[in-house]
Amino acid sequence: MTVTITWYLLLAAALFSIGVGGVLIRRNALVMFMSIELMLNSVNLTFVALSKELGLIEGQVAALFVMVVAAAEVTVGLAIIIAIFRRRVSANVDELAEMKG
Amino acid sequence: MQNAAWLPVAFEIVLIVGALTVLMVAVVMDRNRKVWGPVAGFTFLLAGAVGVLQWMDVADGGGGMFFSAPGLEITKSPMVVMDGYSAFAAIVLGLVGFTGFLGSWDLVTKIGKRSAEFVTLSLLAFAGLHMMVASPNLLVIFVGLETASISFYILAGFVRDDINAEESSLKYFMLGSLASALFLYGVALTFGATGSLTIYGANSIRYFFSLNLITEPGILLVGMALMLIGLFFKISAAPFHQWAPDVYQGAPSGAVGLMAAGVKVAGFAAFGRIFIGGLLSQIDAWGPIVAVIAAVSMVIGTTMALVQTDMRRLLAYSGVAQAGYLLTALLAGADAIPGMWFYVSTYAFMIVGTFAIVSAVSGPGSTSAPMSDYKGLVRRSPELGWLLAILMFGMSGMPFFAGFVGKVLAFIAAGSVGYIWLVILGTLTTVIGLAFYLKVVATVFASDGDAGEVLEPSLSTRFAVVISATITVVFGIVPWILIDVVRDALPF
Numbered sequence: 001m002t003v004t005i006t007w008y009l010l011l012a013a014a015l016f017s018i019g020v021g022g023v024l025i026r027r028n029a030l031v032m033f034m035s036i037e038l039m040l041n042s043v044n045l046t047f048v049a050l051s052k053e054l055g056l057i058e059g060q061v062a063a064l065f066v067m068v069v070a071a072a073e074v075t076v077g078l079a080i081i082i083a084i085f086r087r088r089v090s091a092n093v094d095e096l097a098e099m100k101g
Numbered sequence: 102m103q104n105a106a107w108l109p110v111a112f113e114i115v116l117i118v119g120a121l122t123v124l125m126v127a128v129v130m131d132r133n134r135k136v137w138g139p140v141a142g143f144t145f146l147l148a149g150a151v152g153v154l155q156w157m158d159v160a161d162g163g164g165g166m167f168f169s170a171p172g173l174e175i176t177k178s179p180m181v182v183m184d185g186y187s188a189f190a191a192i193v194l195g196l197v198g199f200t201g202f203l204g205s206w207d208l209v210t211k212i213g214k215r216s217a218e219f220v221t222l223s224l225l226a227f228a229g230l231h232m233m234v235a236s237p238n239l240l241v242i243f244v245g246l247e248t249a250s251i252s253f254y255i256l257a258g259f260v261r262d263d264i265n266a267e268e269s270s271l272k273y274f275m276l277g278s279l280a281s282a283l284f285l286y287g288v289a290l291t292f293g294a295t296g297s298l299t300i301y302g303a304n305s306i307r308y309f310f311s312l313n314l315i316t317e318p319g320i321l322l323v324g325m326a327l328m329l330i331g332l333f334f335k336i337s338a339a340p341f342h343q344w345a346p347d348v349y350q351g352a353p354s355g356a357v358g359l360m361a362a363g364v365k366v367a368g369f370a371a372f373g374r375i376f377i378g379g380l381l382s383q384i385d386a387w388g389p390i391v392a393v394i395a396a397v398s399m400v401i402g403t404t405m406a407l408v409q410t411d412m413r414r415l416l417a418y419s420g421v422a423q424a425g426y427l428l429t430a431l432l433a434g435a436d437a438i439p440g441m442w443f444y445v446s447t448y449a450f451m452i453v454g455t456f457a458i459v460s461a462v463s464g465p466g467s468t469s470a471p472m473s474d475y476k477g478l479v480r481r482s483p484e485l486g487w488l489l490a491i492l493m494f495g496m497s498g499m500p501f502f503a504g505f506v507g508k509v510l511a512f513i514a515a516g517s518v519g520y521i522w523l524v525i526l527g528t529l530t531t532v533i534g535l536a537f538y539l540k541v542v543a544t545v546f547a548s549d550g551d552a553g554e555v556l557e558p559s560l561s562t563r564f565a566v567v568i569s570a571t572i573t574v575v576f577g578i579v580p581w582i583l584i585d586v587v588r589d590a591l592p593f
Binding site for chain 2: 029039047053059062066069077080
């Protein structure tokens with residue numbers, strides 16, 4: 001049984017969907033945040049698999065760029081979550097409902 | 102077309118150098134705002150001037166594609182493109198940034214020792230916004246989008262001791278990152294379907310479609326849909342607008358003005374670059390989706406704005422409706438670009454000016470703006486009252502104000518390609534929308550009750566509001582000045 005590009009793309013799509021589901025369903029800010037990272041990494045997998053299949057280097061370069069962007073996002077995201085955690089000692093987003101309408 | 106030139110990236114260079122200068126000066130000169138404040142303002146103006154230089158250079162035939170990978174021909178994979186489109190975006194972003202910076206100065210003086218970071222981040226954000234417009238490479242567009250978004254996540258939560266600011270920052274961060282990730286997956290799938298990340302040049306997405314006239318693989322459709330959803334989030338089109346009201350309300354006023362205006366300008370410009378510049382041949386696939394989203398945005402934005410009691414939430418839902426009108430303009434393909442530019446550039450000034458007023462009336466670091474703050478505003482500060490009325494008329498689409506011309510251009514564009522039902526719906530929601538804009542005006546001019554103490558706005562706020570109100574009125578009365586300019590602001 002050979003592993004073709006379809007397998008990689010399907011795996012990436014599955015991981016991406018798990019990530020989307022995690023952001024939409026889970027209520028813990030940290031877990032939601034991990035789900036976003038999962039989405040970005042599944043995109044990386046897609047890029048690298050397509051790069052290999054199409055014989056183009058751009059996809060691998062893209063994966064590097066995405067990693068750097070994801071790192072920047074982690075820094076800011078964790079800072080925001082910690083700032084909230086300090087005040088409330090909870091990372092549950094349902095408690096963040098001061099504003100409505 | 103040469104491989105190394107400064108002018109195409111001069112906007113980004115100016116802003117980034119300015120940002121670093123502000124940071125350094127603030128460290129060395131003991132955080133004296135009087136020194137780095139003018140540096141920051143001058144940087145925004147200089148960036149706008151760079152836009153004018155780019156515009157003149159493009160008019161002389163100096164535009165084109167720049168900066169490909171080493172050893173590759175320039176048309177193979179250009180990273181930066183300089184055309185009327187990116188030059189006009191540079192002018193608008195520079196001036197909107199300057200006006201927004203003036204509007205946020207009250208906040209900057211209030212937050213004390215961290216204020217230099219605030220200004221640095223807003224400069225960096227605008228560099229990212231222009232990258233979204235000036236690059237033909239989807240990956241660079243993504244990097245620009247993230248540069249701007251990450252800066253704005255921080256700006257939204259900048260007043261750290263406020264519970265609403267934290268909430269708005271987290272909401273903006275979560276939904277913004279989700280949108281970015283969706284957009285990126287769309288880029289990856291489009292790359293898989295077309296074998297290219299580039300919009301223009303040899304081996305580009307556009308070249309791919311000029312060869313394969315009948316191809317419409319599912320992977321491309323999914324990719325386009327995901328890129329659309331990502332951009333809809335950023336421009337706060339319904340039903341992807343849930344973050345907007347909370348962020349507009351909870352973030353400090355000065356930051357919201359910059360964010361709301363900048364993201365709208367760059368979001369729509371990037372939309373035009375990707376979908377009209379690169380994927381125009383697929384308009385039959387994405388056109389109907391955009392039409393439906395435009396209709397939903399107009400309806401939801403207008404109806405929700407009617408019931409708001411907070412000025413900033415009202416402005417957020419008004420922004421959702423405006424996103425709908427702007428999407429209407431884009432349905433006509435390449436002919437729609439001038440109308441889109443007219444609308445989005447005048448709207449950007451209106452929203453920046455309005456938030457400068459909100460900042461002056463409800464307080465620069467405030468995280469809510471109940472409508473009662475604005476009752477009898479004209480008696481507390483006649484100039485702010487009148488200028489707010491002008492801006493509200495401008496947004497509502499009253500004749501003789503810029504918003505009217507923008508809407509007319511958008512509806513003509515949509516009507517010319519057969520979306521008559523959308524034009525009718527748009528006209529209806531515009532008329533219904535008058536209700537809440539006029540409600541604000543009526544509140545401002547209310548003569549009953551105690552108005553409160555006299556309000557003396559700061560000089561920077563006055564400047565910001567006067568600039569935006571002037572633009573609203575001038576381009577409403579003599580719109581052809583701007584229409585003649587945006588006619589040349591096309592992507593090639």
